[in-house]
Amino acid sequence: xxxxxxxxxxxxxxxxxxxxxxxxxxxxxxxxxxxxxxxxxxxxxxxxxxxxxxxxxxxxxxxxxxxxxxxxxxxxxxxxxxxxxxxxxxxxxxxxxxxxxxxxxxxxxxxxxxxxxxxxxxxxxxxxxxxxxxxxxxxxxxxxxxxxxxxxxxxxxxxxxxxxxxxxxxxxxxxxxxxxxxxxx
Ligand SMILES: Cc1cc2nc3c(=O)[nH]c(=O)nc-3n(C[C@H](O)[C@H](O)[C@H](O)COP(=O)(O)OP(=O)(O)OC[C@H]3O[C@@H](n4cnc5c(N)ncnc54)[C@H](O)[C@@H]3O)c2cc1C
Numbered sequence: 001x002x003x004x005x006x007x008x009x010x011x012x013x014x015x016x017x018x019x020x021x022x023x024x025x026x027x028x029x030x031x032x033x034x035x036x037x038x039x040x041x042x043x044x045x046x047x048x049x050x051x052x053x054x055x056x057x058x059x060x061x062x063x064x065x066x067x068x069x070x071x072x073x074x075x076x077x078x079x080x081x082x083x084x085x086x087x088x089x090x091x092x093x094x095x096x097x098x099x100x101x102x103x104x105x106x107x108x109x110x111x112x113x114x115x116x117x118x119x120x121x122x123x124x125x126x127x128x129x130x131x132x133x134x135x136x137x138x139x140x141x142x143x144x145x146x147x148x149x150x151x152x153x154x155x156x157x158x159x160x161x162x163x164x165x166x167x168x169x170x171x172x173x174x175x176x177x178x179x180x181x182x183x184x185x
Contacts (some may be wrong), residue, residue, distance in 0.1 A: 001159050008156045035147040039073050039097055042123040044144065051126065051141030056081075059143075060088035066140035069129055071095045071121075074145065081145055086112060093137060096131060097121045 005100040015021040036054070038044050043075050044052060052071075053059035072078050073096060084096060085111045098120035109116050109160060119131040120183060 004154055004177065006085055006154050006156055019041055025154075032151065032153075034148040035151060036148055038144060038146050039071055041071070041097060041121050044071070044124050047141070048124070048144070052124075052144050054144060054146055056084040056088065056143060057136060063141060063143075064088040064110060066091070068092050069095050069137065069139040069142035070126075071097060071142065071144040073097050073099050075099060075105065076099050077145055081143070082109070082114060086114070090114075093117060093139065095137075142152075175177060 002018045002020055006015075006017045006019050008017075014028050016025055016028070025111055034142060038048060053063070055060075068085065068087065070082060070085060070090060070092055073083055077097075078094060078096075078101060082092065085092060090113070093115040094117070096116070096118045098118065099114065104172050106116060112130060117129075117131070117137060119133050119135070122130045122132045124130070128136050130136050137151075
């Protein structure tokens with residue numbers, strides 16, 4: 001498959017070199033997607049897209065009557081992510097994989113009868129979540145918050161800025177309707 005290897009700013013136009021060809025362009029639209037990095041938990045990547053998902057709007061309905069684990073390793077995102085899934089499903093266990101969460105979060109989860117397990121996870125399989133403490137939680141699947149990044153290393157001679165969520169989502173800042181589509185010039 002042909003692959004863009006470099007984009008160079010030549011002033012009036014851009015030079016785009018791919019694995020096999022070279023183009024000139026006055027406009028560039030980057031549609032290169034995001035790279036997802038999942039928490040480093042054995043078994044998770046093989047369940048991702050099957051019984052574990054990142055988007056409650058995309059897969060919340062299909063998971064609505066199931067026992068869910070929600071893996072979030074960043075404390076600050078728990079009260080953002082969990083309420084979105086709560087619309088579809090109230091049988092939720094938040095799994096922090098060893099991260100301790102503060103009292104306010106614990107209280108808010110407790111008010112909604114959402115379980116919280118802060119133990120480090122040893123592995124995840126179709127049978128459930130196994131903790132290094134030798135205990136197990138049976139779940140049917142769930143949601144996970146990956147970290148996202150954008151690979152713009154092939155762009156040369158100019159820089160692209162990331163938006164205010166970039167430390168988490170890695171999205172490109174745009175100057176056009178705030179979409180994720182980025183038109184240079
Ligand atoms: C498990 C899972 C479930 C999802 N479910 C849904 C859903 O139900 N509904 C929904 O709307 N969305 C869903 N999504 C999200 C959806 O898949 C993405 O939002 C969508 O694929 C993004 O499209 P894109 O074209 O921006 O990026 P991508 O689909 O990532 O496409 C980018 C393309 O650019 C190519 N590329 C990158 N760099 C270069 C280069 N240098 N040269 C040439 N090509 C390059 C990549 O190879 C790739 O083919 C889901 C995502 C996941 C992971």
